[in-house]
Amino acid sequence: MTVSLPLVFDAPRRGMPPRHLADLDAEGRRAAVEELGLPKFRADQIARQYYARLQADPARMTDLPAAVREKIGDALFPPLLSVVKHVACDAGETRKTLWRAGDGTLLESVLMRYPDRATLCISSQAGCGMACPFCATGQGGLNRNLSTAEIVDQVRAAAAALRDGEVAGGPGRLSNIVFMGMGEPLANYKRVVAAVRRITSPAPDGLGISQRNVVVSTVGLAPAIRKLADEGLSVTLAVSLHTPDDELRDTLVPVNNRWPIAEVLDATRYYADKTGRRVSVEYALIRDINDHPWRADMLGEKLHKALGSRVHVNVIPLNPTPGSKWDASPKPVEQEFVRRVNAQGVPCTVRDTRGQEIAAACGQLAAEN
Ligand code: SAH
Numbered sequence: 001m002t003v004s005l006p007l008v009f010d011a012p013r014r015g016m017p018p019r020h021l022a023d024l025d026a027e028g029r030r031a032a033v034e035e036l037g038l039p040k041f042r043a044d045q046i047a048r049q050y051y052a053r054l055q056a057d058p059a060r061m062t063d064l065p066a067a068v069r070e071k072i073g074d075a076l077f078p079p080l081l082s083v084v085k086h087v088a089c090d091a092g093e094t095r096k097t098l099w100r101a102g103d104g105t106l107l108e109s110v111l112m113r114y115p116d117r118a119t120l121c122i123s124s125q126a127g128c129g130m131a132c133p134f135c136a137t138g139q140g141g142l143n144r145n146l147s148t149a150e151i152v153d154q155v156r157a158a159a160a161a162l163r164d165g166e167v168a169g170g171p172g173r174l175s176n177i178v179f180m181g182m183g184e185p186l187a188n189y190k191r192v193v194a195a196v197r198r199i200t201s202p203a204p205d206g207l208g209i210s211q212r213n214v215v216v217s218t219v220g221l222a223p224a225i226r227k228l229a230d231e232g233l234s235v236t237l238a239v240s241l242h243t244p245d246d247e248l249r250d251t252l253v254p255v256n257n258r259w260p261i262a263e264v265l266d267a268t269r270y271y272a273d274k275t276g277r278r279v280s281v282e283y284a285l286i287r288d289i290n291d292h293p294w295r296a297d298m299l300g301e302k303l304h305k306a307l308g309s310r311v312h313v314n315v316i317p318l319n320p321t322p323g324s325k326w327d328a329s330p331k332p333v334e335q336e337f338v339r340r341v342n343a344q345g346v347p348c349t350v351r352d353t354r355g356q357e358i359a360a361a362c363g364q365l366a367a368e369n
Contacts, residue, residue, distance in 0.1 A: 017102045018078040020149035021050055022156075022198055026205050036071050046072055047204035054160035056080070056153065078102060080153050092168025094354045097157075101126070101150060105143055109154040109181055111161070112354050113169050117213075119176040120158045124151055124192050125183025130219050131254050132240075134284060136321040137182045145188040151195035155207055178215040180238075185216050186224035192216070193231055200233075211235050217282065219255050220264035229267075229274035237271050238280040238314070239264060243290040244299040252290065265306040272310045279311050285337060286318045291329040296337045300344025313341050313348035 024032060026043075033043040045063065049055045058064070058073035084098040084106065093113040100106055110121040128135070129142035159174040161167055177199055179185040185192040196214060198206045217238040218225065225237065241261070243249045249256040256264075272279050281303060285291050303311050315338055317328040329337070334350060341348035 015103055016144070016147050017080055017150065019076070020078055020080055020147070020153075021046060021072075021076040022149035022152040023147060023194070024076075025194070025197070032076060033072075036075055038068060038071070042068065042072075044204045046076070050156065051198075051205070051207050052203035054156050054163065056156060080149055081107075081157065088168070090354055095167055097154075099154070101146075107146065107150075107154075107182055109158065110354075111158050111167060111174075113167060113172065117175045118162055118167075118172050119178060120155060120174055121178050121180045122151060122154045123181035123183050124179055124185040124188050124195075128183050129187065130184050132219070132252060134252065134286060134318060134321065134324065134326055139321070142183075145191060146183070148191045148194040148198065151191065152198045152207070155199050155209070159207060174209065176213040176215075177209060178217065178238075180215070180217045184219055184221070186218045186221040186228065189224055189227070193228070193233075196233060196235060200235075215280065217280075219253050220259055220267075221255065222259040222263045222267040225264070225267040226270050229271040234275060234277060236277055236280060237268065237275075238282050239268050240282040240284075241299070242282070242284050244295055244302050248290060261302070265302065268311075269306050272307055279307065281311055281313045282316060283313055284316045284318050285329045285334055287327045287329045287333070289326060291333050291337055293336060293340055296340035297344065300341040300346045300348075303341075303346045304344050309345065309347070311346060313346055314351045315348060316351045317353055319353065 021029065029047060030040050030043040033040060033046070046061065049061045055061055056077065058069045058077050061069055079102045081099040081101055084100050086095055086097050088095045094110065096108060096110045098106060098108050105126040107123040107126045109123060112119045112121070123146060125142060125145050127140050127143035128137040130138055132138040155174070155177060162172045162174050165171040179192065196216070199209050200206055200211045200214060202208045211234040214235040215238050216228065216235050217240060219240050228237070240253060242252045244261065246256060246260045249261060268279050283299070299313070303313065315334065317334065318326055320327055338348050338350060
């Protein structure tokens with residue numbers, strides 16, 4: 001039952017949600033269950049409901065006695081995310097969800113189905129503090145970090161929707177996760193790493209998605225990249241480079257003023273060395289801004305020198321944000337750019353751009369609301 005409060009009491013509380021099951025690791029979960037005066041074995045039972053059966057509503061955890069359901073509901077399942085709306089395109093195979101958190105904060109995730117996989121693009125922050133001028137999320141600034149549970153629950157909800165056949169293409173399994181929604185994941189480091197562990201651990205500790213199928217995308221916070229390299233995870237690192245020269249990158253990715261390209265590439269090489277994983281470099285191609293042949297050559301050279309063949313460049317045609325003076329490059333310019341990077345011995349491809357007509361790129365739907 002919901003009680004509606006007079007508007008004056010209903011003002012959004014801009015803060016982290018109360019503790020949720022998905023914020024806790026196995027030990028924390030057991031401690032929380034014991035605090036409630038319940039036997040320890042309930043902890044794994046509840047976790048199995050959440051991570052294996054994808055059930056987030058304690059009232060429906062029917063293998064638990066009613067009194068237990070109520071107790072754990074109050075203590076470990078605070079309201080986390082509710083759907084504001086779903087918007088679909090690409091014959092329903094791309095679906096964007098706008099979520100409202102418990103305090104009124106808006107965030108979004110995008111599910112993309114392909115013949116061989118299903119990828120969910122998730123948010124790690126509401127808004128973003130990195131201020132990249134071509135990105136819709138960057139224009140609004142940072143609202144707040146998301147909690148670990150708010151990150152994990154985007155994944156649980158999408159996995160449940162796919163399993164239950166709610167997305168065009170019939171029932172399916174969520175296979176890939178990319179931290180390319182709203183926010184800078186490495187600026188919410190601890191919660192993001194905890195979320196990665198929850199997303200990738202096998203049940204009852206997590207959702208069991210392969211670490212190799214998780215991409216953490218960053219503007220290039222060099223010290224945090226090094227720290228991530230030491231976590232013992234096998235996730236793919238994607239670095240949003242967008243240009244090989246510091247002069248332009250200082251404006252396209254303002255945090256470059258703090259950690260310039262050489263430092264970002266050093267940290268990226270450390271990541272590749274430590275994890276044995278090939279890294280990705282993201283390059284949003286913007287007409288007459290960063291699409292010059294000499295930039296393609298310089299990009300190929302610098303990456304080859306830093307990483308050899310352990311790097312792959314994804315060119316992303318710019319998805320213009322409302323009111324932006326920038327546009328994507330013409331196809332021939334894009335093709336020449338890709339050819340030149342490849343010619344330096346660095347594999348480079350153009351990333352498929354799903355969901356443009358539903359403003360699925362980078363914070364646009366939340367910005368519209
Ligand atoms: N903050 C992280 C992750 C979120 S953005 C990062 O910057 O990597 C995910 C990717 O989308 C980044 O490479 C980002 O630069 C890119 N991007 C943002 N706005 C875009 C736009 N309008 N068109 C194309 N790519 C965009």
